Amino acid sequence: MLLHMTIPLVLLHVPLPAWAQSPGLTVRDGVLLKAGRPYRGIGVNYFDAFFRHLLKPEDTSYDEGFGALAEAGIPFARLIGGGFWPIEQKLYQDDPDEFFRRFDDVVASAERHGIGLIPSLFWNTATVPDLVGEPVSEWGNPESKTHAYMRQYVRDVVTRYADSPAIWGWEFGNEFNLGANLPNAAEHRPPVWPTLLTATSRSEKDEWTYETIRTAFAAFSAEVRKYDPDRVISTGDSAPRACAWHNWKEKTWTSDTPEQFAEMLTADNPDPVSVVSIHAYEDGAPVIRAANEIASRLGKPLFVGEFGAPGSREQSEAGFTELLTAIEEAQVPLAAVWVYDHGEQDAFSLTATNERAYQLQALSEANARLRARLEKGAATP
Numbered sequence: 320m321l322l323h324m325t326i327p328l329v330l331l332h333v334p335l336p337a338w339a340q341s342p343g344l345t346v347r348d349g350v351l352l353k354a355g356r357p358y359r360g361i362g363v364n365y366f367d368a369f370f371r372h373l374l375k376p377e378d379t380s381y382d383e384g385f386g387a388l389a390e391a392g393i394p395f396a397r398l399i400g401g402g403f404w405p406i407e408q409k410l411y412q413d414d415p416d417e418f419f420r421r422f423d424d425v426v427a428s429a430e431r432h433g434i435g436l437i438p439s440l441f442w443n444t445a446t447v448p449d450l451v452g453e454p455v456s457e458w459g460n461p462e463s464k465t466h467a468y469m470r471q472y473v474r475d476v477v478t479r480y481a482d483s484p485a486i487w488g489w490e491f492g493n494e495f496n497l498g499a500n501l502p503n504a505a506e507h508r509p510p511v512w513p514t515l516l517t518a519t520s521r522s523e524k525d526e527w528t529y530e531t532i533r534t535a536f537a538a539f540s541a542e543v544r545k546y547d548p549d550r551v552i553s554t555g556d557s558a559p560r561a562c563a564w565h566n567w568k569e570k571t572w573t574s575d576t577p578e579q580f581a582e583m584l585t586a587d588n589p590d591p592v593s594v595v596s597i598h599a600y601e602d603g604a605p606v607i608r609a610a611n612e613i614a615s616r617l618g619k620p621l622f623v624g625e626f627g628a629p630g631s632r633e634q635s636e637a638g639f640t641e642l643l644t645a646i647e648e649a650q651v652p653l654a655a656v657w658v659y660d661h662g663e664q665d666a667f668s669l670t671a672t673n674e675r676a677y678q679l680q681a682l683s684e685a686n687a688r689l690r691a692r693l694e695k696g697a698a699t700p
Contacts, residue, residue, distance in 0.1 A: 388659070389434055442555075458531050460534075473539065
């Protein structure tokens with residue numbers, strides 16, 4: 320008899336590591352993963368899915384929107400995770416229970432429809448500094464009220480939704496890098512609009528540098544990691560300006576070399592940021608390819624957080640197709656088209672029924688191809 324050779328099946332079960340059980344996207348050894356398996360996907364920016372419900376609680380159009388995205392096979396949406404102007408974010412301070420009731424509604428809807436979310440928590444550069452009475456440059460000071468607000472908001476949001484399968488990742492803001500170290504920075508200070516609770520005036524302290532934003536990115540990421548050890552973290556940046564290095568070092572508009580582009584992209588995505596973020600529009604295909612190579616060398620998946628082309632189908636299809644093709648051919652792990660159902664940007668807005676609906680169909684077909692390739696790769700010994 321061989322009873323001593325019998326091993327209970329329960330002992331053969333090896334539990335998955337915690338990161339492989341994460342409900343969101345994770346990164347291991349430079350590879351983007353979902354549920355522990357390699358993942359690639361193309362979603363949309365649904366900028367105001369939460370924002371419109373935040374401003375008008377009776378507006379629940381996000382639910383219909385998520386349903387349409389699910390039907391089209393769109394896996395996830397990037398969205399603003401709060402108010403754009405200070406007055407729109409103030410509900411979080413005045414009545415946090417109501418603020419989060421509205422946020423909960425949107426997250427629960429995404430869960431029902433199987434849509435992933437990547438909320439960008441500090442979209443507008445000046446909103447938090449304005450709320451706490453500091454200039455924008457305080458994003459570079461970890462001891463500032465701006466950072467204290469950031470830490471509290473991160474704690475409240477991340478801990479609340481840490482177990483939600485709808486949350487795929489976390490993002491800091493939107494394109495902070497494009498305003499850094501501009502030679503004409505005084506002309507690009509944040510607007511003054513006191514009725515929206517902005518500062519009543521601006522100064523050179525409301526200009527910001529690469530050092531400022533890199534400090535903020537690293538601090539934000541470290542704070543997220545206190546409460547969520549696994550999900551991806553993005554800066555929300557665009558690709559570096561064509562003259563970013565020279566803006567920074569020389570205050571000139573001289574074009575950067577490929578090596579300088581790589582230096583800027585690397586430094587703008589500091590650890591523990593786990594993906595490299597760019598946005599790409601007109602003539603952006605070469606930038607996508609170059610950024611993907613740099614990200615691969617860094618061991619961080621590329622996230623093309625925005626891409627798109629404006630206008631009617633006749634005006635936009637060639638540019639859109641060029642960008643989508645570059646994303647597929649470069650095997651970019653994650654990308655999101657700009658923008659789904661955004662009435663304030665008619666030139667870019669796409670829905671299942673407007674003249675730009677062809678883009679949803681193209682994304683649906685691209686995602687099907689990506690899934691097939693991944694499944695084929697998983698089946699290959």
